[in-house]
Amino acid sequence: MKGSGGGNGTNEEPFRLRGHRPAHGEPVLDRAFRLLACFGPETPVLSLTALAARSDLPKATALRIARQLAEQGALERTASGHYTIGLRLLEIASVAPRGHGLRAIALPYLQDLWHATRQHVQLVVREGMEGILVERLSARDAQRVMYRVGGRLPLHATAPGLVLLAFAPTQVQEDFLDADRPTDDARLNPTADSLRPRLATVRRDRYAVFSRPQWDVSMTGVAAPILDRHHTTIAALSVITPSEQSRPTVHIPAVVAVARAITRAMATEPVGALL
Structure with a gap:
């Protein structure tokens, strides 16, 4: 059974794709969820460099998607410029x-x-x-x-x-x-x-x-x-x-x-x- 990383309350590593380039034709939505899945109990705040590394995305791609997520409130920027999960996701999840x-x-x-x-x-x-x-x-x-x-x-x-x-x-x-x-x-x-x-x-x-x-x-x-x-x-x-x-x-x-x-x-x- 697969590891439940990225937000499961365990110490397992998050699921990662091989390589450092997104799969050919991979939808932006898939890459956005790969970024969001990087956050977990042990990693509530991440730098852009860490996001790119943990999601196996090019840094420029990670930055572009992180900015888009931040504009929608799915991510928030800390005073140090790092990223954390935004309250917009809590608002959406509350109606599940x-x-x-x-x-x-x-x-x-x-x-x-x-x-x-x-x-x-x-x-x-x-x-x-x-x-x-x-x-x-x-x-x-x-x-x-x-x-x-x-x-x-x-x-x-x-x-x-x-x-x-x-x-x-x-x-x-x-x-x-x-x-x-x-x-x-x-x-x-x-x-x-x-x-x-x-x-x-x-x-x-x-x-x-x-x-x-x-x-x-x-x-x-x-x-x-x-x-x-x-x-x-x-x-x-x-x-x-x-x-x-x-x-x-x-x-x-x-x-x-x-x-x-x-x-x-x-x-x-x-x-x-x-x-």
């Missing part, structure tokens, strides 16, 4: 139905679950072969976790990812299972033969539990599916807690119940609310 729309409906329920657990409560949707974290509520003293809002999560190595993969269309599952993944850790990178029965168990139980190391502590996630009015899984709700602090499985009933409550709320929303 699967992000803000879903979040607006789910947030009151997420808050109730957060107050009850005092842990990390996450709302995740699937985008292609990865999950995207669209909301996270965290207690002040909760253990630090890897993923930030807007970051990408592996489908096979997180509880919400397993839920989203288990209830994804069959072709999506087959494509994912057929894809090459690292195998250094059989638990975090399972084979297709070991992942198939696990997904079947998630579909049967309608929840997933997954533990993985995060820095110096093991964290366990419990997740359940959220459905739309057409009974299609559109998101996963999860609670993440330190594996040794308590029994994470005690959160299963609450996570399942709140996910069902959000599902019921989704069914009562106007048809256009999430379109």
Whole structure:
């Protein structure tokens, strides 16, 4: 599975094209997104030289596109002349139905679950072969976790990812299972033969539990599916807690119940609310 760089909350390098010249006939829009993808949690501010290098674009091309993006508010210039993401992108992203729309409906329920657990409560949707974290509520003293809002999560190595993969269309599952993944850790990178029965168990139980190391502590996630009015899984709700602090499985009933409550709320929303 590809690395989710450029804005995923991990330390992986962003996706780069080979060479230093744009592909023949490559649309300007594609190059603009290559520039925008250079920014991430570890690189919120970049010089023009860094932008050109990270996007593998000629410096003159990077400058021209960066100026155009700045004129539209997608980028902003700092006092030192460097570039950073502009508020215009936040304004546009705020109306994304699967992000803000879903979040607006789910947030009151997420808050109730957060107050009850005092842990990390996450709302995740699937985008292609990865999950995207669209909301996270965290207690002040909760253990630090890897993923930030807007970051990408592996489908096979997180509880919400397993839920989203288990209830994804069959072709999506087959494509994912057929894809090459690292195998250094059989638990975090399972084979297709070991992942198939696990997904079947998630579909049967309608929840997933997954533990993985995060820095110096093991964290366990419990997740359940959220459905739309057409009974299609559109998101996963999860609670993440330190594996040794308590029994994470005690959160299963609450996570399942709140996910069902959000599902019921989704069914009562106007048809256009999430379109």
